[in-house]
Amino acid sequence: MTLRIEAIPGGPFETNVYLVADLESGEALVIDAAQDTAETVRAAAAERGWTVGRIVITHSHWDHIADAVAMKAALGVPLAGPKGAAEPLANPGSFFGGLDFEIPPVAPDSWLGEGDGVVLGGHRFAVLHLPGHEPYHIALHEPEAEVLLSGDVLFPNGHGRTDLPGSDQAAMNRSLRRLRDLPAGTTVYPGHGAPTTIGAEAGWLAEVP
Ligand SMILES: [Zn+2]
Numbered sequence: 001m002t003l004r005i006e007a008i009p010g011g012p013f014e015t016n017v018y019l020v021a022d023l024e025s026g027e028a029l030v031i032d033a034a035q036d037t038a039e040t041v042r043a044a045a046a047e048r049g050w051t052v053g054r055i056v057i058t059h060s061h062w063d064h065i066a067d068a069v070a071m072k073a074a075l076g077v078p079l080a081g082p083k084g085a086a087e088p089l090a091n092p093g094s095f096f097g098g099l100d101f102e103i104p105p106v107a108p109d110s111w112l113g114e115g116d117g118v119v120l121g122g123h124r125f126a127v128l129h130l131p132g133h134e135p136y137h138i139a140l141h142e143p144e145a146e147v148l149l150s151g152d153v154l155f156p157n158g159h160g161r162t163d164l165p166g167s168d169q170a171a172m173n174r175s176l177r178r179l180r181d182l183p184a185g186t187t188v189y190p191g192h193g194a195p196t197t198i199g200a201e202a203g204w205l206a207e208v209p
Contacts, residue, residue, distance in 0.1 A: 003123060003145045005189055008044065011035035015063040016191055018149060021050045022121025029120050030055045030075065031140070031149050032191065035066035038074040045075070055079040056118060058151030058191065059137040060088035061164075062103050069104040080118075081108030083129070085136035088166075112138055125149075130179070132172025133160030146186045148198075154179055154188055156196040157204070173208050180205035 002023040007016045015034035019041060021027065028050040030041055045052050052075045057065055059082055072079050081089055092103035112118065114129035118140060125140040125147075133152045140149040152160035153175055162169045184199030198205070 003120075003142065003147060005147065005149075006044065007189070008037050008040055009034065009192075010037035010040070011063050011066060013063045014192055016189070016193075017041055017067075018189055019044055019050070019052075020120065020149070021045075021048070022123055025121035026050050027121045028052045029118065030071060031189075032056075032058055032064040032151070033067040033071040034063060038067045038070035041071065042074040052077055053120075054118070056112065056138075056140065057081045057085075057089070057106070057108065058139065058149070059134040060085045060092070061134060061152070062092050062099060064151070064191065065089065065092055065106050066103050068106040078109035079106070080110045080112045081106065082136040082138040083111040083113030083116075085134075088134075088136075114138075128178065130175035132162060132168055132170075132175045133164070135166050135168070135171075137175075141182070141186075146183055148179070148182065148186050148188045150179070150188050150190050152191040154196075154201065155190045155193055156201070160191075176205060176208045180208065 004021045006019045011034045017034050017037045018031040020029045089106040112127045116127040118125040125142045128139045130153045182198045186198040188196050
């Protein structure tokens with residue numbers, strides 16, 4: 001069973017949208033919906049012959065959901081949001097404030113929280129609730145393939161910001177302590193920037209109180 005993961009960055013913060021495909025079945029998932037990426041994602045999936053079944057949103061920050069409505073329309077598939085985030089998803093400008101453009105409210109078709117799973121062909125991603133950067137933040141972990149789609153929790157050389165409304169450093173520390181227990185070979189696909197591994201981040205992760 002082979003997973004293929006492609007990053008399609010978009011928006012002013014180069015927010016990564018991931019197209020995650022099971023190559024045997026041709027089924028795919030889209031993770032997050034950065035600004036002006038919907039058409040690129042649709043075209044990329046079509047070109048590769050992949051059938052997208054679902055969009056999953058990791059957290060409610062505007063740079064991850066700006067194209068959520070457009071992505072749903074382009075792909076014609078349901079969208080799953082992080083459990084508990086109905087209010088911020090319905091008011092996308094509420095974080096960061098002062099956006100000079102409108103982001104359409106996002107009304108997910110379903111919700112994902114701790115203990116839920118997302119099946120993609122022969123793979124099953126476990127949903128982890130990892131608050132700290134944002135209260136409802138989720139990540140997807142596939143233990144067999146050793147893949148973690150970490151959103152804005154874990155990046156190369158550091159963690160997501162905890163100085164934003166709704167952020168919580170103590171919760172972030174708890175989330176990071178869970179992630180440092182994953183196998184060192186686990187590849188991490190973050191919400192911004194290049195992939196890393198749990199092993200490559202082990203040094204600073206070991207210092208998290
Ligand atoms: Zn964020």
